[in-house]
Amino acid sequence: MNAIKIEGLVKTYGSVRALDGLNLEVRSGSVFGFLGPNGAGKTTTLRILAGLALPNAGNASVSGIALSNTTPAPYARTGYLPEEPAFYPWMTPREYLDYVGRIFKIGSKERSARVDELLDVVGLKEVSKRHIGGFSRGMRQRLGIAQALVNHPEVLLLDEPVSALDPAGRKEVLELIEELGKECTVLMSSHILADVERVCDTVGIINKGKLITQAIKAELMEKYAIPALELVAGNGMAQQISEWKERIERMTSVSGVSIEGYTFRIAVKDVHSAQRELMQDAIRQNAHFERLEIVKPSLEDIFMQLVNGVEEKK
C-alpha cells in the first residue's frame, strides 16, 4: 500500500513551473529519499503534502486520504519539518511541544510523558526551560524534529532535516530517522546524497518539477552499476583544478564530475575509454596526478548521470 500518492501535480508561481506534472508513490513503511538540485520542486511538494500550499492541478493523497484542492488543510497523522523550522522565541521547548500536543488533542498525562520522551530523544532535556529565542540553528532543528513526532505520525515529511546540524548531531538524527522508518513512512528531502544513501531504502529523483526516476535504492544502484573513476590530482595542481574539471566534463566518455579537494569523482559511460581520455589529456596538458582508479558508483554519481540527462542518451 502507498502511504503517499501524487498524480500529475502542477504548481506554478507566476511564470515559474515549480511542479510540472509530478507523479510519485511512496510505499508504506519506507524511508524515501527525495533528491533533486536546488529549485527542482522538493520543498513545494512537501509544502503541498503538509497542507500549506495548493496545487494548480493534479491530486495527492496521504494514507489514502485525498488532500484538499480548494483549501490548504493538513492531514492529522502527518508530521512535518520545514527546512528552517520557526518557533516563538518567548516559549521554552517544553512549552512548544506541549502546545503542539494540545493541537493534536493529546490528553494531559500522555502529553507530558511524550514531551519528556521527545526532549530526551533530541537531546534538549537540559535546555528544556530555556527560551527558544536563544537557541542555535542546530538546537532549533532538533526541536523541529521533536515537534514533527509529537503525534506519532503515520507519515513524516522532512525537508532537509540535517542540513543545519554538526557532524555529531547529523549522525544522531540520521540514526533516529532510520529508527523512525520502522514505525512510520518517512519522506525526506535532502541535497546531501551521502545521508540519503545511508538511511533511505527508496530514492526518488526530481528535476525541473518532474520525477526522473524512482526505485528501491539497491535496484537503482544495480541498474546504474557503471563504475566511476576517482582521480587524485598531484601537488601543485591547485591552480588548474577548475580548468581541468571543465576539460574532463567535455570528454565524450564522461557523464558527470564532482570535486572534493584534490579528488575528482568522475561518472563515466565507458570505463576504458574514459581512462584513455584522461591519460591522454594529462599528458597533453602536462597535468600530473597521484592516483586514478575505478571505484563503485555512489548515489551521487547516479544522481549526476540522471540529472544531466544521460539516462535518455543511454
Place this chain on the structure above:
Amino acid sequence: MSFTTAFHKELLEQRRTRRFMIAIVVLVLFGMTSPLLAKMTPQIITMIPGGEAFSMLIPTPTINDAVAQYIKNITQFGVLLALVFGMGAVAVEKDKGTAAMTLSKPMTRWSFLLAKFAAMSVTFIIAVLVAAIACYYYTFFLFGELAIGAWLVLNGLVTLYLLLYAAITLFYSTLTRTQYVAIGLSFGTLILLGILGSLPGIGANFPDALISNASLIMMGETPKNWSGLWVSLGLIFLSLAGAWLVFRKQEL
C-alpha cells in the same frame, strides 16, 4: 478545542511579550492622570512666565473636563496600542514561518485568527477596566462622584472603539506579509473614518460617534442616533470575516 489551544497560546504570548502589562500601564497612566491634568491645568498655566494674565480667562475645571480629558487620552493611546499590537499578529507569523509550523497541524485557520482577536480583546477589556477604576477614583477625589452606570457605558463604548481598530489591523495583517504595511493601511483607515465621522449629516453613522455618544451619556443626555454602534459592530464582523476569507486560501 482548536480555538482553546490557540487562545491559551495567545494569552501566554500577551503576557510573555509584556503587551498585557504595557496596555495596562499606558491606559492606567492616562486614565489616572486625566482628572489630575484637568484639575491642575489652571495652576500649570499660572506657573508659565506671563501665564498669570490668562489665569482669569480659564474657567474653573469641572467633572466634565475630567471626563473629556479621559476620553481623549484613552482613545488616542488605546487606538495606537491596538494598531501596534495588531500589525504583526498574522503578518509576522507568516513572515517568520511560525504560522506554517502551527497550521501544518490540525489547527483551523479560523481558530488561529479568532484566538488572536479574542486575546487582544481580553487585554483591552482588562486594561480599560483598570484605567476606568483609576480614573473614577481620582475624579471622585478631585471633583466628586460620577454616575456609575453612565461611566460603565462610556468605558464599554471606548473598549468597542479600540477593538474595532484591533480587528481592522488584524485584517490588514492577514492581507499583507509585512507588519509595516499593515499598520500603514490601518492608520489610513483611521484617518478615513475620522474624516467621514466629522462630515456634517452623515458623520453620526461612523465609529467616532461612539465617542460622541459616550460623552453625551456622561452629561446625562440620551443619544438619539446609535447607527455608529451598529456600523462599528458591522466593521468588526467584516474585518474578522474578511481576514478569514483571505487567510483560508493563503499559502504559507
